[in-house]
Amino acid sequence: MPDRPEIVCICGSIRFVDEMRAANRDLTLAGVIVVAPGEADELITNEQKTALDALHLRKIDLADRVLVVNPGGYIGESTSREIAYARATGKPISFTDPV
Numbered sequence: 001m002p003d004r005p006e007i008v009c010i011c012g013s014i015r016f017v018d019e020m021r022a023a024n025r026d027l028t029l030a031g032v033i034v035v036a037p038g039e040a041d042e043l044i045t046n047e048q049k050t051a052l053d054a055l056h057l058r059k060i061d062l063a064d065r066v067l068v069v070n071p072g073g074y075i076g077e078s079t080s081r082e083i084a085y086a087r088a089t090g091k092p093i094s095f096t097d098p099v
Contacts, residue, residue, distance in 0.1 A: 009060045009091075010036040011082045012069035020069045023096065027067070035059040053078060057085050065092040073097050 008027055010020050017039065024034045036059075038052050060066060066086045068079060075083070086093050 005031050005033050006065070007033040007035065007063045009056075009063035009066050009086075010034060010069060011056070011060075011066055011079050011086075012037070013074065013076045013079055014039075016069050016071055016074075019071055019096070023067060023069050035062060053081075056082060060086050060091060061089065063091060065094065068093060068095045070095050070097050070099065073099055075099065 010023055010027075012020050014037065020036060024036050027034045037056055040048075044052070060082060066082070068075065068083060070079070083093060
């Protein structure tokens with residue numbers, strides 16, 4: 001038995017914020033530590049987006065595995081980069097919908 005709960009990093013388009021929140025809730029209730037994309041209530045600058053994208057890669061580094069929230073199979077540019085990064089670092093990846 002592991003000495004700590006599993007850590008899962010959620011990835012996905014911000015357009016699926018409600019679905020990502022639901023996945024976060026379900027995983028948390030199942031005893032999983034969840035790291036998820038940051039949220040902002042207002043528009044962010046390109047500089048902030050670049051910083052948040054880099055921060056999310058560090059979240060992937062912390063995780064045992066990655067869960068891609070992709071309703072309808074949709075995967076955008078940023079999520080594609082995150083998937084490629086996770087694969088390059090050997091993280092197991094699962095998807096909520098078929099790709």
